[in-house]
Amino acid sequence: MLFCGLENNLCVRMALDYLPENVQESINYKVAFIMLNSDACRLTSIIRDYKEVIIFSPWVFPYKNIHENDKEVRYYISCVLHEVAHIILKHKSPLNCSEQENDKQESDADNLALKWFNGHISGEISPLSIEEIRDHQERNRRRIELFLGWA
Numbered sequence: 001m002l003f004c005g006l007e008n009n010l011c012v013r014m015a016l017d018y019l020p021e022n023v024q025e026s027i028n029y030k031v032a033f034i035m036l037n038s039d040a041c042r043l044t045s046i047i048r049d050y051k052e053v054i055i056f057s058p059w060v061f062p063y064k065n066i067h068e069n070d071k072e073v074r075y076y077i078s079c080v081l082h083e084v085a086h087i088i089l090k091h092k093s094p095l096n097c098s099e100q101e102n103d104k105q106e107s108d109a110d111n112l113a114l115k116w117f118n119g120h121i122s123g124e125i126s127p128l129s130i131e132e133i134r135d136h137q138e139r140n141r142r143r144i145e146l147f148l149g150w151a
Contacts, residue, residue: 008035008061014068015080018120023088027052031087033080035061054083059140069125074117075136078128081113088112 012033016024032051034041035058043053060079062072089112091105110130118127 008056011061011066011073011076012080014066015077016084018077018081018116019084020116020119023084023116027084027087031084052087054080057140057144059143068121071132071136074128075133078113078117078133081116082109085109085112085116 019027030051032043032047032053033056034043034053035056047053056079060076062070062076064072066073068074068077086105086109089105089108091109092101094102094105097105110133114128114130114133121127
């Protein structure tokens with residue numbers, strides 16, 4: 001289920017193409033991808049009870065360029081793959097584990113997402129690194145702080 005807006009739904013589908021076929025099949029119809037693009041939204045019981053839910057910030061979607069070598073697109077794809085990795089690895093909620101356990105889960109999800117991304121790309125697209133992801137996370141953190149007036 002995709003509820004991210006028409007253009008953003010295409011971005012989600014592009015990112016899911018990076019997953020191995022068996023992973024795509026295992027999550028098919030079991031994950032809801034949602035972008036909070038309104039003041040509020042409600043997750044109905046049909047979604048809560050039968051699907052994993054991945055909610056995206058509008059900050060993460062690429063808007064200017066949908067080429068897989070663009071840094072915004074690469075980061076976006078890594079976010080999708082990272083969240084799917086949590087599902088495949090059957091990770092617990094951060095609320096139900098220690099900080100150390102959560103850090104390990106995050107590292108494991110990063111590593112699997114990088115494996116999927118770099119295993120999918122061809123020669124014209126450069127490999128993704130954890131440093132590139134961390135740089136983009138920091139950029140987005142600063143954007144959000146500016147937006148919220150915390151900076």
